[in-house]
Amino acid sequence: EVQLVESGGGLVQPGRSLRLSCSASGFTFGEYAMSWVRQAPGKGLEWVGFIRSKAYAGITEYAASVRGRFTISRDDSKSVAYLQMNSLTTEDTALYYCTRVSGDLLHYFYGLDVWGQGTTVTVSS
Amino acid sequence: DIVLTQSPGTLSLSPGERATLSCRASQSVSSSDLAWYQQRPGQSPSLLIYGASSRAAGIPDRFSGSGSGTDFTLTISRLEPEDVAVYYCQHYGGSPPGTFGQGTKVEIK
Numbered sequence: 001e002v003q004l005v006e007s008g009g010g011l012v013q014p015g016r017s018l019r020l021s022c023s024a025s026g027f028t029f030g031e032y033a034m035s036w037v038r039q040a041p042g043k044g045l046e047w048v049g050f051i052r053s054k055a056y057a058g059i060t061e062y063a064a065s066v067r068g069r070f071t072i073s074r075d076d077s078k079s080v081a082y083l084q085m086n087s088l089t090t091e092d093t094a095l096y097y098c099t100r101v102s103g104d105l106l107h108y109f110y111g112l113d114v115w116g117q118g119t120t121v122t123v124s125s
Numbered sequence: 126d127i128v129l130t131q132s133p134g135t136l137s138l139s140p141g142e143r144a145t146l147s148c149r150a151s152q153s154v155s156s157s158d159l160a161w162y163q164q165r166p167g168q169s170p171s172l173l174i175y176g177a178s179s180r181a182a183g184i185p186d187r188f189s190g191s192g193s194g195t196d197f198t199l200t201i202s203r204l205e206p207e208d209v210a211v212y213y214c215q216h217y218g219g220s221p222p223g224t225f226g227q228g229t230k231v232e233i234k
Contacts, residue, residue: 035223037170045162045170045213047223061222097169109217111160111175113182118169 002026002114004098009119012088020083020119022098027114030054030076033101035112036083038094038121048072048096051081052105065091088123095120127151127219129226131212137232144201146229148214153194158217161190161199164228165210173212174199201231209233 008020022034033056036048049062051072060072071084081098095118102110128151138144148159156177164170172181174190177197187202201208214226 037223037225044211044228045164045215045225047215047221047225050223063221063223102172102175105217109158109160109175110179111172111181111215112162112170113172113175115169115171 002100004100004114004116006096006098006116006119009096009121011122011124013125014089014123016088017084017086018088018121020085020096020098020121022081022083022116024079024081024100027100029074029079033103033105034072034074034081035099035101036072036081037097037099037112037115038092039097039118040091040094043094046094048083050101050105056104056106085121088121090123093121093123126221127154127216127224129214129216129224131214131226131229133229134227135230135232137234138204139234140204140206142204144204144208144231146199146201146212146231148192148197148199148226150195150197150216152219154216155218156193156197159190159192159197160215160217162213162215163208163210164213165207170213204231204233206233 033052052059097118098116099112100114102113159177161174162170178190211228
């Protein structure tokens, strides 16, 4: 079964850091680009960023709201994607989803075809 | 920046009726990079449509997507109770590269 499981969420004070993990199973992780999407309480979806597969140099792209503060990385040997979040603010409070990207993001985008259940990040003093 | 505007905000229809959801881009975008998602209450989103008109695996044929340029449409031909959800469009490419629309909520009367 194709599955993504996020972990690492929790309560954190403003200005602090947190690292989320996304453990993948049921598919060849290294062949896929991955993405993080967040959803603030009662709000819509907000794309956070992408990381391409190693075949496409593992290039990352970020939303303007997180660029310079958040970093996406991957460990293909462990089938895990990470979201390192620094300088957190209350605006970063959200449910964070890890998703698989269908398509290489260089030539093709076939949507975010697998989603995890999400992990909640609450930024509060 | 590309902005996706979805309308209406809420759609309230009876079972069996046709639902038409709109996604308008602030500038012309490639239809190959336009996707639609369904988020049922309390659940993670799931992919419905990619490439503006191709159904994802396992999606029933009552769901269809169309459009090009700046105007895209998701149609549910015969609304069923399990279609109650918020529907989002997403575009990949340009700036920012992964933007979502604000969503359309579909309710059953």
